[in-house]
Amino acid sequence: MTTTEPTRSETMTSAHGTGTTATRVLGLATIVMLGWLVAFGLGFSPADRDQAEAVRIMYVHVPTVWVAYLALGVTALCSVIYLASKRHSLGFDRVAGASAEIAAVFMALTLVSGMLWGKITWGVYWAWDARLTSFALLFISTIGLLAVRGLGGSHHQRAKRSAIVSLFVVAMIPLVHWSVKLWNSLHQEPSVLDPDGDVTVDGLMLFSLFVGLIAFSLLYVWLLLHRSRAMAMADMLDDDGLDRALHERRAEGRQPPGDGTVADGTREDDPR
Amino acid sequence: MIAMQNAFEILGSYLITFVVIAGFSWRVIRHGRTLADRIDDDQKYWT
Numbered sequence: 389m390t391t392t393e394p395t396r397s398e399t400m401t402s403a404h405g406t407g408t409t410a411t412r413v414l415g416l417a418t419i420v421m422l423g424w425l426v427a428f429g430l431g432f433s434p435a436d437r438d439q440a441e442a443v444r445i446m447y448v449h450v451p452t453v454w455v456a457y458l459a460l461g462v463t464a465l466c467s468v469i470y471l472a473s474k475r476h477s478l479g480f481d482r483v484a485g486a487s488a489e490i491a492a493v494f495m496a497l498t499l500v501s502g503m504l505w506g507k508i509t510w511g512v513y514w515a516w517d518a519r520l521t522s523f524a525l526l527f528i529s530t531i532g533l534l535a536v537r538g539l540g541g542s543h544h545q546r547a548k549r550s551a552i553v554s555l556f557v558v559a560m561i562p563l564v565h566w567s568v569k570l571w572n573s574l575h576q577e578p579s580v581l582d583p584d585g586d587v588t589v590d591g592l593m594l595f596s597l598f599v600g601l602i603a604f605s606l607l608y609v610w611l612l613l614h615r616s617r618a619m620a621m622a623d624m625l626d627d628d629g630l631d632r633a634l635h636e637r638r639a640e641g642r643q644p645p646g647d648g649t650v651a652d653g654t655r656e657d658d659p660r
Numbered sequence: 661m662i663a664m665q666n667a668f669e670i671l672g673s674y675l676i677t678f679v680v681i682a683g684f685s686w687r688v689i690r691h692g693r694t695l696a697d698r699i700d701d702d703q704k705y706w707t
Contacts, residue, residue, distance in 0.1 A: 406692035445673045501673040508669050614688050621695035
């Protein structure tokens with residue numbers, strides 16, 4: 389009776405992708421909450437006295453900007469931990485990078501939904517207003533952060549430079565948030581997170597807003613888990629590729645002379 | 661329900677938000693699956 393060695397494909401993963409039972413449950417809960425958001429945002433919640441039906445955009449606009457701020461906050465926190473810790477764990481760098489990507493997506497969505505809301509309330513899609521301009525600058529800075537992450541070098545070089553840049557990007561958030569207080573702005577002042585503690589949204593509208601905030605927060609955690617795991621695998625493959633290249637290079641250097649090469653791998657008739 | 665004169669902006673904001681989220685989620689999952697096929701199980705800390 390003969391046995392055969394398992395092939396590479398047979399020894400490979402049985403766990404398909406980056407999912408686990410926990411992420412599947414989380415994903416399901418997110419879908420349910422997003423369904424509730426649509427039901428409350430477009431159906432159950434009443435029209436506003438001043439903004440009429442346009443207020444319904446708030447239920448997606450505010451949660452997207454919340455996730456954008458949260459994601460940038462997590463990026464900054466993980467960056468600080470990476471820089472401050474003795475181990476300089478790349479796990480924190482990957483979470484920071486994944487979170488920055490999510491922040492960029494949600495900032496773009498905030499801009500688009502805000503522009504559509506602006507068209508109804510201000511009559512134009514865009515105005516060079518303090519809040520809009522500062523937020524656009526924050527978005528561009530986040531894109532810049534992602535570009536810095538992709539500049540090459542070792543994983544630790546990437547982690548260090550992007551951690552430092554991310555701290556500068558996150559430092560802009562207070563300026564963006566309080567821009568409506570600091571300058572004359574078309575944008576309305578905070579309805580829930582007002583520094584005076586006044587909550588000017590209530591009842592079913594406030595409930596609908598919290599449904600949106602919970603739904604998008606769950607979505608953020610789900611995306612962060614999957615994206616950071618994918619980044620971990622990409623780093624592993626990078627390391628494997630580098631190890632393989634070094635191994636091949638050393639093997640070339642060990643080739644015996646006589647085949648037209650010398651020990652350092654160069655040709656005998658190389659004019660150098 | 662939604663007034664017709666603002667339906668484009670209101671429904672558009674929901675549609676764009678959900679389509680972009682679905683597209684990004686799909687891309688994240690697909691990229692993860694592509695990479696996972698090239699990595700052994702014991703290297704995946706979440707398994």
